[in-house]
Amino acid sequence: MGKSGHGKRSYSVNANDYKLLEEIGYGASATVFRAIYVPYNEVVAIKCLDLDRCNSNLDDIRREAQMMSLIDHANVVRAFCSFVVDRNLWVVMPFMAEGSCLHLMQTAYPDGFEEPVICSILKESLKALEYLHQHGHIHRDVKAGNILLDTNGVVKLADFGVSACMFDSGDRQRSRNTFIGTPCWMAPEVMLPEKGYNFKADIWSFGITALELAHGHAPFSKYPYMKVLLMTLQNAPPGLDHDRDKKFSKSFKEMIAMCLVKDPAKRPTAEKLLKHSFFKHAKPPELSVKKLLADLPPLWNRVKTLQLRDDAQLALKLLPSAQQEAISQNEYKRGVSAWNFDIEDLKAQAALEDQD
């Protein structure tokens, strides 16, 4: 028979063939486990999604699962298979032993990575974006937390929990009108739902991710959601322009500035950006990224530690500020669900918050 793009080995859709081990990631309605696929005695990652907690329709979940099983690119996490166990959807994926770039920064590099490392990570991620865009997918949640690393230094972009496929409907319509993603990484046009957005939204998020890798956190990350929305819309785009940023090269700064242009039409495509001089001398990640990983405890211990730290921080928080955050969070949700972005109204509300 002809060549099939999936000449890879197949995994069974029987839960008994998998042995769940430690938790390696957690989110609102999904938990990711390290697991063993018994027939091959191979380590895999399984994302368990509680379907009863996803009360929206299942079409988005179907699209995500289908897209992930049709992926064939070295820098994009694919799904080996997916099946339903009780009320959970299990998505079986390759195990990325070192977790996300965000995890790694939180554990060992709180002020970010060195430029050559960032360059390798970004180049691999950009190749993933080029592939996804070519296939009509907008990732919509590009950030360090979704860039995964393997022990050998391999870099893969993951988590299409919110990715939209513009080709799915066979439509010519090239813009989406859904408000989704994580505010710090969100392009300005994504925050104004009536405008619609396209592939270029990922390029903005990519630029923010570059800053995140350089500093250890995204710009505006310490502010409440509402404030982030406003700052992204009103302020000049963030960049590598602090004193501590002097160590970074001119071409790195320039590359970021190209991504963080407010007019999406003026941002380069992933394909163009890959040709930027910054990426010309990128070292293979097997060399640069691997060095970062020496002497770290295994991923599941790191996750546990981070989880405990998160909990402790929450407990320590003084009530008034915690309340403030909750209010801001609610306001944000309201704005999102109602899609009523009255900018003047937002400004007034944010001004009130500032006075407190």
Place this chain on the structure above:
Amino acid sequence: MKGLFKSKPRTPAEIVRLTRDLLVQFDMDTIRESKRDEKMVELSKHIRELKCILYGNSESEPVAEACMQLTQEFFKENTLRLVINCIPKLNLEARKDATQIVANLQRQQVQCRLVASDYLERNIDLMDILMTGYENTDMSLHYGSMLRECIRHQVVAKYVLESEHLKKFFEFIQLPNFDIAADAAATFKELLTRHKSTVAEFLSKNYDWFFAEYNSKLLESSNYITRRQAVKLLGDMLLDRSNAATMTKYVSSRDNLRILMNLLRESSKTIQIEAFHVFKLFAANQNKPADITNILVANKSKLLRLLGELKTDKEDEQFDADKAQVMQEIASLEPKELA
């Protein structure tokens, strides 16, 4: 002078012809083994070009005139059949591109006509090939997505609804691979909701076997997701005005009531809420048969307690109003003499 030696860019129609020529060779298996890889690269390239004409790329939007030329040439001959036949021979990327091309072509018009619909009407047996996709893991997502786009045309949906294929969906929906089962479920839903008049006619003609299968295989399935999707779709079908006759018949059956009452008691809240939207029709029916009334009366206190506790996560005024009305109706019921 340089421009003289540059090859002219091909027109959309030319690319369609080149693609078709190669597809014929692959379809008939007339390519020498040594040439195979080379020709496959060429074919994949043309397919990618066709996709770019129809969808544009990250730099440019599609051009209506080019799309029209492409569509016209494509359906002038049997290109669609060749594409469908050759999908298994293509590599993954070309399969995905081809699937997207076929999807897009279903909406393209030439002189205000959906040429794809006319073509499919004459070549309706292609649906039989697409249906085989669900039995082949490698093909299912490609054929499945093509099939779903083809049933946008009413003639095609009617053919699939009235063929033996429909029965197979009850099995495909429960395949263990989530991506494939969910694909079959999405198509099944399209078939039963998209073209109102066709669906209404189908349901009234096929009521007995269809709902017997629907109840036993889907609503009483041991698979959570099957039950959840089935009860949601049942609500969509029965609440559609064009299916009023079917709805009246459905809510007059005590067996159906028993199944819905069981779903109402599920531990999954999502299923409970969806089941309520069907259950309310039994209660609201002003011409309830005596046996329906008597079941509701016999379970009055249990039902009222259960409904009293049933709440949506988000505030939903319509749900609350429906619930209040249903509870009031049940509370006021008196037993009836069986006729």
